[in-house]
Amino acid sequence: MITPAFAQGAGATAGGAEIAFQVIPFVLIFVIMYFLILRPQQKRVKDHQALIKAVRRDDTVVTNGGLVGRVVKSQDDQPEIEVEIAPNVRVRVVRSMISEVRAKGGPAKAA
Numbered sequence: 001m002i003t004p005a006f007a008q009g010a011g012a013t014a015g016g017a018e019i020a021f022q023v024i025p026f027v028l029i030f031v032i033m034y035f036l037i038l039r040p041q042q043k044r045v046k047d048h049q050a051l052i053k054a055v056r057r058d059d060t061v062v063t064n065g066g067l068v069g070r071v072v073k074s075q076d077d078q079p080e081i082e083v084e085i086a087p088n089v090r091v092r093v094v095r096s097m098i099s100e101v102r103a104k105g106g107p108a109k110a111a
Contacts, residue, residue: 052095055081062100063093 055061059071061083072090073082080092 051101052098055095055098055101060102061093061098062102064097064099067091067093068102 053076055071055074057071057074059074060068061071061081062068063083067083067085069083069085069091071081072084075081079096080094081098082090083093084090
């Protein structure tokens, strides 16, 4: 005959393996999230920082607010740049609010 204490002790030896099988799905979810969400986001941030550092005078920029203008004044050590959005209308824009840098300013030549 098997005593109740002995029967309960037999299940406890397999408990370590059960815990490992319960943790594996969480580890897999984290790995999938890293490759699908975190890594591309880090790449986008790195590309945006490089884009902001490369802004020079006469570049055409688009801000997060949708303003399109030409950079008039840009200094590497300053957090702001001066953008001309219309003739004789200049605004200061924080560098981090630039969403896009288009080709160098200047109109396209007529064919």
